[in-house]
Amino acid sequence: xxxxxxxKCSFLFCLGICVLxxxxxxxxAKISSAPAxxxxxxxxxxxxxxxxxxxxxxxxxxxxxxxxxxxxxxxxSQLNCSRMVKELHFITSPLSREExxxxxxxxxxxxxxxxxxxxxxxxxxAPQNVYCIHVDDKSPLQYKTAVxxxxxxxxxxxxxxxxxxxxxxxFSRLKADINCxxxxxxxxxxxxxxxxxxxxxxxxxxxxxxxxxxxSSKWRDRNMTPGIKQPxxxxxxxxxxxxEIRGSHVAPRGKGHKKGPPPHKVQIYFGTAYYSLTRPxxxxxxxxxxxxxxxxxxxxxxxxxxxxxxxxxxxxxxxxRDICIYGLEDLQxxxxxxxxxxxxxxxxxxxxxxxxxxxWHRQKVLQQAEVPIQPEWQLAIETNKVPNASRGPS
Ligand SMILES: *[C@@H]1O[C@H](CO)[C@@H](O)[C@H](O)[C@H]1NC(C)=O
Ligand SMILES: *[C@@H]1O[C@H](CO)[C@@H](O)[C@H](O)[C@H]1NC(C)=O
Numbered sequence: 061x062x063x064x065x066x067x068k069c070s071f072l073f074c075l076g077i078c079v080l081x082x083x084x085x086x087x088x089a090k091i092s093s094a095p096a097x098x099x100x101x102x103x104x105x106x107x108x109x110x111x112x113x114x115x116x117x118x119x120x121x122x123x124x125x126x127x128x129x130x131x132x133x134x135x136x137s138q139l140n141c142s143r144m145v146k147e148l149h150f151i152t153s154p155l156s157r158e159e160x161x162x163x164x165x166x167x168x169x170x171x172x173x174x175x176x177x178x179x180x181x182x183x184x185x186a187p188q189n190v191y192c193i194h195v196d197d198k199s200p201l202q203y204k205t206a207v208x209x210x211x212x213x214x215x216x217x218x219x220x221x222x223x224x225x226x227x228x229x230x231f232s233r234l235k236a237d238i239n240c241x242x243x244x245x246x247x248x249x250x251x252x253x254x255x256x257x258x259x260x261x262x263x264x265x266x267x268x269x270x271x272x273x274x275x276s277s278k279w280r281d282r283n284m285t286p287g288i289k290q291p292x293x294x295x296x297x298x299x300x301x302x303x304e305i306r307g308s309h310v311a312p313r314g315k316g317h318k319k320g321p322p323p324h325k326v327q328i329y330f331g332t333a334y335y336s337l338t339r340p341x342x343x344x345x346x347x348x349x350x351x352x353x354x355x356x357x358x359x360x361x362x363x364x365x366x367x368x369x370x371x372x373x374x375x376x377x378x379x380x381r382d383i384c385i386y387g388l389e390d391l392q393x394x395x396x397x398x399x400x401x402x403x404x405x406x407x408x409x410x411x412x413x414x415x416x417x418x419x420w421h422r423q424k425v426l427q428q429a430e431v432p433i434q435p436e437w438q439l440a441i442e443t444n445k446v447p448n449a450s451r452g453p454s
Contacts, residue, residue, distance in 0.1 A: 104128035107440075111416030115423065116442070123419060123440040129182075131174035134206040141213035146436045148178075149422075154188045155268065155429040162271045163188045165251035167240040169233075170259035171196035171226065174206055177259045179414065181210070183421055184257075186267045190216045190249035192240035197223040198307045216249060229363040230304040233333070237365065238355070241342055255336045261401045262417060266425040270400065274336060283341050287331020287370030294330050297362035298322070310362055319360065322371075323353035331370035333363075345372060 104125040107115070115123045129148060145152060154160035166184060170177050170193065185191070193211060195204050204219075211217040222239040224232040237256055244254060253274050265273065273279065290298070301317035304310050322328055337345075345351045351372055358364035402417070422439045 105411065105415065107415055107419065108412035111412065111419070114416065115419055115440075120445055121442045122445055123442055125415065125419070125440045126438065129175065129178060131178070131206070134174060134178065134210055135202065139209045139213070144210075144213060148182055149437055149439050150182055150185055151425070151437050152187060152434070153431060154186060155425065155431055157430070159186060159267055159271050160188050162275065163190065163249050163251045164267070164270065164274075165189065165244045165247070165249070165254040166191045167194065167237055167244070167254060167256040168192070168259065169194040169196070169226065169236050169240075169256070170207070171199050172203070173259055174203060176414075177207070178210065179418055180257070180259065180262055183263050183418060184267070185214070185217075187214075187216065188249070189267070190244060190247045190251055192218060192220050192244050194220040194236040194240050195223060196236075197225040216247075218243065225307045227304050227307055227310060229310045230306075231359050231361075231364055232304060232306065233363075234355075234358065234365040234368055238345075241346060245342065245346060251339060253336055253338055254342055256334060257401060258403075261403050262414065263401050263421060264417075265400050266421065266428055268425075268428050273400070279336075281338060283335060283337045283369075283373045285331060285335040285337065285369040285373050287329040287367075287374075290328045290330040290367065298328055298358075298367065301360045302362045303360065312362075313360070319357075323357050324350050326350070326354060326371055326375055328367050329370040329374050330367055333365035333369070335369050337369070341373070350375060 105128060106112075107123055107125065112122050126149065127147060133144075133148075144150075164186075166189065168177070168181070168191065181191070191211075191214075193207060195207050208219055211219055220236070220239045221243050224236045224239065226232045226236055241254065244251065255270075263270075296312075299319055301313040301319055302310050303313050354368065354371065358368055361367070419440050422437075426433050426437060
């Protein structure tokens, strides 16, 4: 994904985490002078110190995690759904009328890191939405089974009916999304927009905030899939034929294998593979001859997901209103997007940061709710710090 991806990642990481880190530095002094608290849930990794400071309103209380979600949970052969939903604190009713009336569809493509996926999934899960999970066909059977088992616990979650062996920069990556779209349009859920994510993303916005953002005058009826006219440095991607070595890499076919011009004289754009698309646009993608021909033509291009959505979104007369996100202005979009999802989380490298972001997100979600909060929805509980009785009477 080259520069765009690189830029995106750095921005994402900053926006998602910098806030936490800065607060940490700011509040560190306060925390270190506070009395040590008794560990109640000793089995769970505690929140990092900077996080406790961020989440806690006063110095007298602190947050304790209520579960130590790990991948082992899903690997056991028996999964009792009703117990799992409670134990992992899934939100089981729509939290507002607004969200209920604007269901979202999600496409999540994954191939590893079961724990990370489970934590992403429970953060974005809402019963009115619909979720299509594309598990890489080359993932281990145990992994697929675990995801399948989790999905089977929810009526609005399913695995894509066709699963690809996904190759980086290959057509298979684009096909995975399209497979899910074909399934999603058949869902009884009347979703309004579809958002694609990968297993290492994590939301910054709550579902309510996403719904409001997508309905804002800036984005209502418009797709978020920023791009620019294909730069000359990227032209090789669509001017020469490529071959996908399934599950491995994409290679040019060599001299003499030039591609013809794109069908219907469309102008090729280049942008990110991440999007939020309106439902009518998805129907257009799946049904129109232009979209189908472009898909067929893209089969032997390099990284087609980085031109397909953007190019279709710029075809005059279909969905373009006055979208023009060009060049440097992309950055603004990427920044906006940043605050929707943070990217490239790995539980192994930054477990504390994810714990913290997860609790921060859930706290926000629950604070915004317009329905009574069920106690099981809390990921962590706020406890009083032990008073200084242990220091003995003065
Ligand atoms: C699942 O767990 C609940 C307790 O949370 C229990 O009442 C129920 O019988 C269990 N179901 C099965 C099939 O074991
Ligand atoms: C705890 O100790 C501090 C001084 O170390 C004191 O000011 C405070 O009143 C004590 N709090 C309680 C509840 O005893």
